[in-house]
Amino acid sequence: MNYKYLLASFLVLLIGCEQPAPLTFENIHLSLIDDPDCSSQPCPIIDIDYPVALGEDEVSISISTGLENRIIESFQINPDGPKANTVEDAIAQFTQGYRADKAEFPDMNAQYEVSIILEESFRNEKLICFRQGDFKYTGGAHGNGVTLYQYFDLQSGQEFEFDKLIADRDGLANLAEEKFRAKFNIGPSESINSPGFWFEEELFALPETFGLEEDQLMLVYNTYEIASYADGTVEVAIPLNEVSEYLNLE
Structure with missing residues (x-):
């Protein structure tokens, strides 16, 4: 009997049955507290926490992109205005908009604000779900809070609706x-x-x-x-x- 052949066949089968590495995340925190520009210019309140998938595989990249796109949408004040390409760009655009409004209305006391906490809330072998808690204030009597969820297929990384x-x-x-x-x-x-x-x-x-x-x-x-x-x-x-x-x- 050719034991070498059997061993090689077993190893190929074993490798073929290996499960992909579990999806893992690191948390990103963004704010303007330590931004040196805010010591000399008005700045909004920014407090963002969100996960980014670790890994360069298609699923990890797709999920991270979907999460970041949702955060970028949360910063949009004018839906017809230019859309930022990154979360950092979205913060910069929001800050510029606040400074422009502050220059036009210097008596405006309240700071604009965007606070977002985005975190994993559920996972099984099929899907992963994230909960996003948003609060945004861009003038007026009060801000507005909203709770959103995002769903992703763990096989493809594609986002889908509930x-x-x-x-x-x-x-x-x-x-x-x-x-x-x-x-x-x-x-x-x-x-x-x-x-x-x-x-x-x-x-x-x-x-x-x-x-x-x-x-x-x-x-x-x-x-x-x-x-x-x-x-x-x-x-x-x-x-x-x-x-x-x-x-x-x-």
Whole structure:
């Protein structure tokens, strides 16, 4: 028997079955606190934390690019204006815009601000999810906070929308309404708007934002979606073991 041939064949098979290295990240923190220009010129408040995938493979690059693009979008004041190519460019453009407004309105006391915390919230063999908490102030009575989620396929690195994970939207909506009513003590025969919500035609509706976090699905209604600014973000958590039959997570 040719043992060398068998050993070589086994090694080829073993190498072919090796799993890719697990996706790992390092955290990036950006601010203007130590920027020397801010000692002589007005600067906005910038506080950014976000992960960058380590590695030069296609999946790592695709995910890092997707995360950075979302942060860049968060800095956009004028949707028709030029788009920055990097997060650093976005900060520079935002700073220039603030200085221009400050020069035009010198009595403006409040500083513009962008604060972003972006972090991994869920991962399985199929996908990875990131939660992004944003706060932005560009003048006016108050700033605006928003919670967003991003989903990436771990095989391709491509970003996709949560709707791709919904297997039974009606079933999900029925369970979500049950959980929503239970959290806010709304009886089954009461109007869904009885605590002061703004659902159209008094009919429950799923939120625009869904998040996967460890062992639960988050329903996130951002400011003004179903309630006033004073009410802030409205969130309802559903355990994954109760909602999994309506989702394609595996």
